Amino acid sequence: MKIWTSEHTFNHPWETVAQAAWRKYPNPMTPSIIGTDVVERKVVDGVLHTHRLVQSKWYLPKWTHKIIGTAKSCFASERSVVDPSKRQMILKTVNLTFCRHISVDEIIYYEPHPKDPTKTLLRQEASVTVHGVPLSHYMEDMVTSNISMNAGKGRLGLEWVIGRINAEVKGIAETAAKSTDDLIMTTRRSLDDMTESARKSMDEISAQAAKHMHI
Amino acid sequence: MNSLGEDCNELKRKYDACFNLWFSERFLKGDNDDSMCAPIFKVYQECVKKAMEEQKIELREIEADYSTGDYNEKPEHSKS
Numbered sequence: 584m585k586i587w588t589s590e591h592t593f594n595h596p597w598e599t600v601a602q603a604a605w606r607k608y609p610n611p612m613t614p615s616i617i618g619t620d621v622v623e624r625k626v627v628d629g630v631l632h633t634h635r636l637v638q639s640k641w642y643l644p645k646w647t648h649k650i651i652g653t654a655k656s657c658f659a660s661e662r663s664v665v666d667p668s669k670r671q672m673i674l675k676t677v678n679l680t681f682c683r684h685i686s687v688d689e690i691i692y693y694e695p696h697p698k699d700p701t702k703t704l705l706r707q708e709a710s711v712t713v714h715g716v717p718l719s720h721y722m723e724d725m726v727t728s729n730i731s732m733n734a735g736k737g738r739l740g741l742e743w744v745i746g747r748i749n750a751e752v753k754g755i756a757e758t759a760a761k762s763t764d765d766l767i768m769t770t771r772r773s774l775d776d777m778t779e780s781a782r783k784s785m786d787e788i789s790a791q792a793a794k795h796m797h798i
Numbered sequence: 799m800n801s802l803g804e805d806c807n808e809l810k811r812k813y814d815a816c817f818n819l820w821f822s823e824r825f826l827k828g829d830n831d832d833s834m835c836a837p838i839f840k841v842y843q844e845c846v847k848k849a850m851e852e853q854k855i856e857l858r859e860i861e862a863d864y865s866t867g868d869y870n871e872k873p874e875h876s877k878s
Binding site: 598601602605606608609616617618619620621622624625626629631636638658665667679 | 799800801802803806810813814817818821822825826828830832839842843846849850855
């Protein structure tokens with residue numbers, strides 16, 4: 584088993600980051616996430632519980648295909664809790680498609696930074712276990728480095744979404760008279776725009792992201 | 799962001815827009831009443847469940863009771 588952990592501080596309040604976390608996909612930095620669906624969602628004692636199905640494409644090297652299959656599209660199950668009174672958001676993800684051979688468990692915490700509550704601390708832990716296949720040690724290394732790379736991109740992606748939300752909030756303030764319908768339409772349109780720009784610039788940005796990442 | 803069921807994309811878009819509004823404007827401000835998006839959520843859910851059945855995604859595998867709040871519990875993985 585390989586375990587990977589990471590921390591990152593966002594210079595934004597927890598409320599902004601939590602909103603952005605729901606709207607994280609699509610973003611140009613993580614084109615590998617191709618779909619999300621809410622399977623279950625409820626509010627219990629002021630805490631929002633959500634179960635989502637996340638569909639992604641993993642670009643693993645070709646030599647792994649014979650071992651684990653090409654797995655064109657993978658599914659992961661993500662369970663999360665959001666507690667506004669504690670200002671805490673926790674997301675736990677397990678993958679489904681590779682279950683026979685590879686288990687990837689990931690947990691993400693978004694909490695106010697202990698030293699500066701106007702900032703948000705992201706803590707991320709992932710464990711990778713490969714069993715029942717040859718070269719499992721190498722496979723674990725590779726999947727772990729894949730996660731580490733994706734986490735870097737995920738952070739950039741979230742910053743990008745926060746930028747959009749802040750711009751939107753500004754826009755909303757300027758046209759305060761807008762009805763909810765208009766707002767929903769705008770959101771919808773901006774989601775479409777995001778998908779479009781994601782498609783256009785994903786190569787360019789992921790190349791840049793790779794250059795700037797220090798993990 | 800797409801739904802796993804192509805037919806559900808439009809419903810998902812409507813629901814997500816409603817949810818994002820509810821989350822930032824109500825839930826984060828202390829209002830726990832989630833009836834605002836309930837009607838659209840119901841229709842969207844029906845669509846997703848159907849799409850999952852069609853694509854043979856087994857909910858059994860991902861279903862576990864999280865109302866216990868035990869986040870360390872792992873679903874059973876090893877089949878081989």
